[in-house]
Amino acid sequence: MKLYKVASLLLLCCLFTSFTTHKFYVSTTNLEYVPEEKSVQIITKIFIDDVENAIKERYGVETSLDTNKETEADRNFLKKYILQKLQVKVNDKEQDMNYIGIEYDIDIVKAYIEIEGVRNLKTLEIENTVLMDMFEEQQNIIHIKTPEMRRSIILEKENPKGLLNFD
Structure with missing residues (x-):
């Protein structure tokens, strides 16, 4: 009888989780201001x-990222896409x-980007429209770190820009 209850409970859990499975439409971008290097270092996932x-x-091209079929052209299209969607x-x-x-x-690509020659950070404005033309629910989470503070903002299709003041 106990085995029957456990099996029933497992079956119910499987049924409920299959109905609630939902794909996340999210990217994450970390920006870090490093004064010693006079740079803003960016990692977008x-x-x-x-x-x-x-x-x-x-x-209009098929790419095969992170496979043995990946080509230099695939990597160049990825670079082009990211640099067009992130300002x-x-x-x-x-x-x-x-x-x-x-x-x-695993199933994520991390792109590394750097902005050089930043001597003093007073304001930082970011526009991240990665995947926003693909998914209405897309959210791009931005984490900003300086020696003095940490902040996070969420950008969405209706509001794809964020501005931070450091003065």
Whole structure:
């Protein structure tokens, strides 16, 4: 009888979790101001399957990221996509971003970017529209760290920009 109750409970749990399974539409971007290096260091994390679909939709090409089929062209489309969808202004000036490279972590791609020559950080404005043209529910979480503070903001399709003052 006890085994029957446990089996019934497991079956119910499986049924309920299958009905509530929902895909997250989220990316995470970490920005860290490092005064000693006069730079803002950026790591953005995106689900691989979502960004592959976005590249296909935007550029009309199939990519195979994090597979043995991955090509230099695939990596270049990823770079192009990220740099078009992520803009940063430091002290009210749009910045050139140095795309350093990528790394894979299970089903996520991490892109490493740096903004050099930042001597003094007064304001930081970020616009992150990664995957927003693909998913209405897309949220891009931004974490900002300086030696003095940490802040986080959530960007959505209706509000894809955030501005922080450090004065």
